[in-house]
Amino acid sequence: MSEELVMPRLSDTMEEGTIGRWLVHEGDAFAAGDVLAEIETDKATMEFQAYDAGTVLRILVGDGETVALGAPIAIVGAEGETADEAASAGNGGTTQPPQEEAAAEPEPEPKAAPARKPSKSSSKAKAAVGNGSRSAAALRVSPIARRMADEAGIDLAAMAGRGSGPEGRVVKADVERLISSGELTRPAAADASPAAESAPAEGEIRELTPMLKAVATRMTQSKQTVPHFYVESEIDMTRAMRLRAELNSGLAESGDKISVNDLIVRASALALIQHPQAHRSYVDGKHVYHTHANIGIAVALDDGLIVPVLNEADTKPVREISRETRDLAGRARAGKLKQREIEGATFSVSNLGMFDVANFEAIINPPESAIIAVGATADRPVVADGEIVVRKIMRVTLSCDHRACSGADGAKLLLTIKQLLQSPSLLLV
Amino acid sequence: MADLTYREALRRALDDELARDPGVFLMGEEIGRFEGSYKVTAGLWEKYGPERVRETPISEEGFVGAGIGAAMMGLRPVVEIMTINFILVAMDQVINHAAKIRYMFGGAVGVPMVIRTPGGAGAQLTAQHSQSLEAWFAGCPGMKVVAPASVADAYGMMKTAIRDDDPVLFCENLVMYNVTGTMPDDPDYTVPLGRAAVVREGRDLTLVAHSYTVQRALRVADTMSRDGIEIEVVDLRSLRPLDAETVAESVRKTSRALIAEEGWSTYGVGAELAARIHRLCFDDLDAPVERVGGAEVPMPYSKPLELAALPLESKIEAAARGLLNESGIA
Numbered sequence: 001m002s003e004e005l006v007m008p009r010l011s012d013t014m015e016e017g018t019i020g021r022w023l024v025h026e027g028d029a030f031a032a033g034d035v036l037a038e039i040e041t042d043k044a045t046m047e048f049q050a051y052d053a054g055t056v057l058r059i060l061v062g063d064g065e066t067v068a069l070g071a072p073i074a075i076v077g078a079e080g081e082t083a084d085e086a087a088s089a090g091n092g093g094t095t096q097p098p099q100e101e102a103a104a105e106p107e108p109e110p111k112a113a114p115a116r117k118p119s120k121s122s123s124k125a126k127a128a129v130g131n132g133s134r135s136a137a138a139l140r141v142s143p144i145a146r147r148m149a150d151e152a153g154i155d156l157a158a159m160a161g162r163g164s165g166p167e168g169r170v171v172k173a174d175v176e177r178l179i180s181s182g183e184l185t186r187p188a189a190a191d192a193s194p195a196a197e198s199a200p201a202e203g204e205i206r207e208l209t210p211m212l213k214a215v216a217t218r219m220t221q222s223k224q225t226v227p228h229f230y231v232e233s234e235i236d237m238t239r240a241m242r243l244r245a246e247l248n249s250g251l252a253e254s255g256d257k258i259s260v261n262d263l264i265v266r267a268s269a270l271a272l273i274q275h276p277q278a279h280r281s282y283v284d285g286k287h288v289y290h291t292h293a294n295i296g297i298a299v300a301l302d303d304g305l306i307v308p309v310l311n312e313a314d315t316k317p318v319r320e321i322s323r324e325t326r327d328l329a330g331r332a333r334a335g336k337l338k339q340r341e342i343e344g345a346t347f348s349v350s351n352l353g354m355f356d357v358a359n360f361e362a363i364i365n366p367p368e369s370a371i372i373a374v375g376a377t378a379d380r381p382v383v384a385d386g387e388i389v390v391r392k393i394m395r396v397t398l399s400c401d402h403r404a405c406s407g408a409d410g411a412k413l414l415l416t417i418k419q420l421l422q423s424p425s426l427l428l429v
Numbered sequence: 430m431a432d433l434t435y436r437e438a439l440r441r442a443l444d445d446e447l448a449r450d451p452g453v454f455l456m457g458e459e460i461g462r463f464e465g466s467y468k469v470t471a472g473l474w475e476k477y478g479p480e481r482v483r484e485t486p487i488s489e490e491g492f493v494g495a496g497i498g499a500a501m502m503g504l505r506p507v508v509e510i511m512t513i514n515f516i517l518v519a520m521d522q523v524i525n526h527a528a529k530i531r532y533m534f535g536g537a538v539g540v541p542m543v544i545r546t547p548g549g550a551g552a553q554l555t556a557q558h559s560q561s562l563e564a565w566f567a568g569c570p571g572m573k574v575v576a577p578a579s580v581a582d583a584y585g586m587m588k589t590a591i592r593d594d595d596p597v598l599f600c601e602n603l604v605m606y607n608v609t610g611t612m613p614d615d616p617d618y619t620v621p622l623g624r625a626a627v628v629r630e631g632r633d634l635t636l637v638a639h640s641y642t643v644q645r646a647l648r649v650a651d652t653m654s655r656d657g658i659e660i661e662v663v664d665l666r667s668l669r670p671l672d673a674e675t676v677a678e679s680v681r682k683t684s685r686a687l688i689a690e691e692g693w694s695t696y697g698v699g700a701e702l703a704a705r706i707h708r709l710c711f712d713d714l715d716a717p718v719e720r721v722g723g724a725e726v727p728m729p730y731s732k733p734l735e736l737a738a739l740p741l742e743s744k745i746e747a748a749a750r751g752l753l754n755e756s757g758i759a
Contacts, residue, residue, distance in 0.1 A: 142684075142714060142715045142716060142756075143711050143712045143713065143714045143715075144684045144712065144713050144714055144715045145715060146712075147712045147713075163757075164756070164757030165715075165716065165755050165756065165757065166755050169755075171715050171716065171755070171756045171757050172684055172715040172756060172757075173715075173756060173757035173758060174757060
């Protein structure tokens with residue numbers, strides 16, 4: 001009895017997944033626990049393990065192809081069986097909308113999700129075999145539903161795989177429900193700003209990687225829905241730089257090396273714990289207070305970025321922060337981060353100091369409520385005790401979600417970060 | 430208004446037309462003294478005599494051909510083929526002559542002939558005597574094919590068919606003959622050919638049928654109505670010309686279409702209608718058009734197998750519920 005494998009939910013936010021590459025071929029036998037494929041989610045590349053032993057009868061989604069969550073990606077069964085037999089065995093069992101199936105599953109082990117087999121798969125396998133192009137159609141809409149949605153100005157993209165019809169097809173009744181609930185109405189802004197997208201310059205066209213797609217989606221969502229405000233400050237890093245030099249000369253033998261960024265992460269973590277009102281997220285009309293400072297550290301990649309998370313930075317000494325950060329950043333560049341290592345940040349640090357930027361403003365990564373943008377540290381003339389002196393000045397900008405904190409909350413948080421960095425021995429206790 | 434049987438409605442229509450127009454005459458096997466195998470011509474031989482109610486040998490090709498000749502010469506023959514299964518030996522006369530003559534003669538002469546014949550299954554008459562072949566003829570240009578499903582339509586459409594200037598295959602149904610219904614009192618009552626009728630209104634699904642299957646469709650609609658599901662039943666009445674617009678108007682309202690027929694689905698009435706509906710109503714559909722037909726086998730003799738092969742109410746209801754289920758309803 002052959003069955004189909006479907007695109008699993010490997011991260012909270014993924015709506016589709018890309019087959020990075022198959023590690024098995026059609027006709028290959030595999031054992032439970034074997035890695036069948038590498039799947040790129042919006043956040044990471046993950047291994048897709050077999051739940052049971054079997055034989056690959058047919059691969060439905062090829063390397064590099066992207067399908068919706070719950071869409072069939074392969075048909076597996078017993079050796080000698082064919083996918084066509086599986087198709088003819090189908091006799092119209094009730095199909096579940098794939099999203100429901102995925103949602104009903106417990107959170108998969110982040111390391112590598114087992115390849116799950118839906119209980120009633122034969123009819124879905126039939127559909128998949130019957131029309132290979134179906135796997136690419138993430139959003140299926142009946143004609144009347146499409147027309148009604150168009151007329152009502154409803155964007156159905158978010159309904160992909162979630163309709164009440166077969167294989168998640170969005171049907172008339174779904175659109176009627178959406179209209180009466182007022183959900184998913186197309187934002188006016190999308191219509192108001194067609195100029196930006198209307199006439200792209202000519203050039204090579206490339207698909208976005210899942211990571212770039214996630215960045216595009218999340219940043220757009222953040223800027224469109226999160227009311228940002230910004231507070232800026234200049235921090236005198238003279239003493240911090242001196243402390244760093246002292247620490248590094250002491251640690252030279254150990255191979256550890258403290259960076260300015262490590263000090264900023266530590267200062268931010270300690271400051272966040274002191275200011276609970278600047279350390280909470282606005283989620284569904286409620287404030288979620290965070291007990292530990294999990295600091296996201298933006299790591300630039302060749303094309304794009306990823307934000308690994310340093311958990312409970314408020315409890316970790318600078319040296320530990322430094323070690324962990326180096327490990328995370330290294331694996332981020334190698335594409336080897338695990339799902340749990342890119343989730344759960346409560347605050348982020350984005351540092352472009354190495355590119356000699358004076359200062360910049362960063363976009364908040366929801367549901368975090370703030371992000372600090374760090375510019376270069378440079379020698380600047382400043383007035384101290386009535387004298388003009390040269391100090392090492394670093395400019396920072398804190399972006400805050402105004403639904404989570406007020407301007408004063410943000411300013412107090414930034415002031416504490418500044419005080420800690422200007423009295424850096426406090427970072428060591 | 431009076432209640433009478435489908436059989437009696439047909440007999441009255443023949444009687445009225447024989448009385449109205451001396452060019453009308455009947456022809457067929459055992460239709461005179463024996464009053465026809467299904468008694469549709471009862472009393473007419475006695476009333477109009479052997480000149481106008483002519484008995485024939487068992488020679489379908491011969492008497493259909495004779496009817497064509499009479500029609501070409503200006504008479505209005507009504508030829509009875511005992512059941513539609515026996516029309517096959519006259520196929521050349523029907524398709525190559527009756528349906529072609531107006532074209533072959535450059536419009537100078539037509540064939541105003543009616544071929545009456547019952548089809549249908551359910552009486553254990555087995556493979557050769559239980560067929561519903563009307564879709565074959567409905568696919569042929571030059572023919573009109575009608576299949577009334579009510580007493581009033583049987584009366585009104587028979588009169589219109591006799592008065593039509595082109596060949597009409599008038600499909601009756603063996604199971605329908607004893608069905609009773611209301612007959613209009615108006616002696617001039619006629620029903621145009623090529624017009625479907627909405628025989629029950631509903632919002633959730635359009636169920637299209639012809640002939641006796643309309644009766645089944647109405648019973649399914651009754652049953653499902655108890656669950657709050659309102660099915661609109663469209664009686665096609667004519668298969669050619671096909672009134673796809675009335676069907677489309679209904680589907681635009683309900684967004685879902687199911688076609689039921691006693692014939693085989695493959696290349697059948699449902700196949701044709703599904704194509705028309707997809708073209709006319711593409712943007713109105715909420716689910717693929719669905720069909721229910723007779724099982725694609727020669728009709729078995731065994732009663733349980735015969736029942737299993739027929740598109741009974743249970744099968745139509747299951748298909749309707751399947752469609753509604755696909756649409757998130759029921």
